[in-house]
Amino acid sequence: MKDAMTVISERKSVRKYTGELISKSDIERILKAAMAAPSAMHMLPWKFVVVSEPDTLKQLSAQLPFAQMLEKAGTAIVVCAVTEEAAGGNEAFAILDCACASENILLAAEALGLGAVWTAVYPDEQLMIAVRKVLNIPGDIIPLNIIPVGYPAGEERAQDKYNPVNIHWGKWS
Amino acid sequence: MKDAMTVISERKSVRKYTGELISKSDIERILKAAMAAPSAMHMLPWKFVVVSEPDTLKQLSAQLPFAQMLEKAGTAIVVCAVTEEAAGGNEAFAILDCACASENILLAAEALGLGAVWTAVYPDEQLMIAVRKVLNIPGDIIPLNIIPVGYPAGEERAQDKYNPVNIHWGKWS
Numbered sequence: 001m002k003d004a005m006t007v008i009s010e011r012k013s014v015r016k017y018t019g020e021l022i023s024k025s026d027i028e029r030i031l032k033a034a035m036a037a038p039s040a041m042h043m044l045p046w047k048f049v050v051v052s053e054p055d056t057l058k059q060l061s062a063q064l065p066f067a068q069m070l071e072k073a074g075t076a077i078v079v080c081a082v083t084e085e086a087a088g089g090n091e092a093f094a095i096l097d098c099a100c101a102s103e104n105i106l107l108a109a110e111a112l113g114l115g116a117v118w119t120a121v122y123p124d125e126q127l128m129i130a131v132r133k134v135l136n137i138p139g140d141i142i143p144l145n146i147i148p149v150g151y152p153a154g155e156e157r158a159q160d161k162y163n164p165v166n167i168h169w170g171k172w173s
Numbered sequence: 174m175k176d177a178m179t180v181i182s183e184r185k186s187v188r189k190y191t192g193e194l195i196s197k198s199d200i201e202r203i204l205k206a207a208m209a210a211p212s213a214m215h216m217l218p219w220k221f222v223v224v225s226e227p228d229t230l231k232q233l234s235a236q237l238p239f240a241q242m243l244e245k246a247g248t249a250i251v252v253c254a255v256t257e258e259a260a261g262g263n264e265a266f267a268i269l270d271c272a273c274a275s276e277n278i279l280l281a282a283e284a285l286g287l288g289a290v291w292t293a294v295y296p297d298e299q300l301m302i303a304v305r306k307v308l309n310i311p312g313d314i315i316p317l318n319i320i321p322v323g324y325p326a327g328e329e330r331a332q333d334k335y336n337p338v339n340i341h342w343g344k345w346s
Contacts (some may be wrong), residue, residue, distance in 0.1 A: 031240060
C-alpha cells in the first residue's frame, strides 16, 4: 500500500467507475478511517449511511445534479452531522468534524485503490431535504455530502495544486 | 514511511512537544499536503500563515485557552478560509474546503513523525478577532484554527474510535 504522503497527493475526484462493486470489508475499512478523524472535544458527532440498493441510488441521483455517477459507482456513503452531539451543541463543530471524516473517506478510498468524490448536499437546504426524504434521515440531522465509492475507470489524475503564494510566513502582512 | 491507512488510524492530537523545531522542508511538505485537499468547484479558497517567531506564538497562546502549547511546539500553521474565493462566494464551502486541508495537515504531520493538533478559532468570534489582530489578517478572512506542529514528546496515543452503531446500512431507518 502506498505511503500516506503519496496517497494525499494522488487523491483525486473520481467520477467514472467500472461498475464493479466494492466489498463490505473495504466499506468497513473506509468507515473505520472516517471515524478516526479528529473531533472537537472528542464528541464524534457523526453517522454514516451506506447505500448500495440500486433503486435508492437511482432516487438519490435523480435529486442531485452533481451525483449522476452514483448508480455506476454502486456504493455511496452519506456523511451525516449530528449537531446535538457536537461540542457545545454547535452546528459548526458538527460540520467541521464531519468534513474531516469525509476527507478520511476520500483518502482511504485512494489508499485502497478505489475512487471517490465529495458531492455536496450541505449547505443547500433543498438538497438536504431531498436526501433526508429518500433515506429517512431525521430533520435535525445534516446530510453533509454523498460520496460514491467504486473502482475507478482510470480516467482521472490528481492535479498539483501547490501554490506558494498561498503561504504567508510570519504574519499575513 | 507508514502506509496511509496506518497513518489515518494512528493520527492523534499531540499537545506535548520536545521543543525541537521542525525544518522548513517539512513545513513545505505539510503545506503541499494541505493544498492537495479537495475543494468545491476547484476554487482552493485557502491561505496558510506559518508562525515560528517566539513572541508571536506567545501573543497567540495568551489569547487562546486551548493553545498553550504553541510556544513549545515552535511552529504553528493558521489555516485561513477565504469566503470570496470559495464556490459561489459561500462561507460554508470555504470552511469545508479548509477543514479538509486541515485534516491533511494533521495527517501529513503524523506521516512525517511529527505531532500536531487542531486548536479551534472559528466559530468563536472573539477568538477570530484576536487572531486576526496578532497576525494582521484582514477582517473578511476566517482564521479557522491554529495547528501547532512539532516533535511529539511521545505521551499521546491514538484511540480506536470505530463504533459500528454509527453506521446505517441501506437507509437511516
